[in-house]
Amino acid sequence: MPAEPIQSRAAILGHPLHPVLIHFPVAALIALVGSDIGWLLTGDPFWARAGLWLAGVGALGGWISGLAGLVDLVSVWRIRRLITAWCHAILAVMLLSLASFNWLLRLGEPEAHIMPWGLYVSLLTAALISITGYLGGRLVYEYAVGVDIEEALSRSLRP
Template identity: 25%
Template structure:
């Protein structure tokens, strides 16, 4: 199975997934520092990082839905649906925290918000596992990276050092 959305032969959705995950983790770290008594502005930085993560998650979800269109109706499809649902649950939990914080003038984090974000990241960890399983299933039938077949069609340039 090939992804419909590709850049130079590489599927886009696995690349996009790293942005919301990294931003969600960053938002949680900023909020942790804020809750532990760090500078107050870090709470607002955590809030806006969470908002940026939600935008990235929406774009990633669109790419995931396009790719889901062509997934065969077997175990791979069930894994892909579970992957998208788990990531949606994680994003929904962060959306909830952002909505709660948007009512506050400082947009700082609280212990309850931090706990919600940590649970959301745990849910995201399940998504990472499912995503790894999907990549393994999608790559079945392709040349293994360590074999000579993987080099077919690629060029190797030998550069000699200048004296």
């Protein structure tokens, strides 16, 4: 762990925005795999409509969260010099491009392209989320990006 934490520039009251914003898009894109499988097993159009919404929330929410991460990447030199940060960013752009493509596939006719492309892209996106999330975790736990070490230590020392 570094001698001092790496502060986020995209933060509100010291709380970094990127980790706050990323949870809903990640959940939506993981749930998209489930909705595609639900449609595959049942043929119920509900699952196709749900997939359209999940893909949209995942793509748009991910891009919004990504902007907060991009602010930190380009404006904080200690983040910018980390190879892990660049790998995280590049994979995030790849997965958000796939998520956006998946959403565009579903616009107009949500059921038309679930098989095979929609499901394939959903699975590939979920795999990229796991790798990108792992790298994001490394940024927090190994480099203390956006972590207030003094507050964390004071909380761990409380009875």
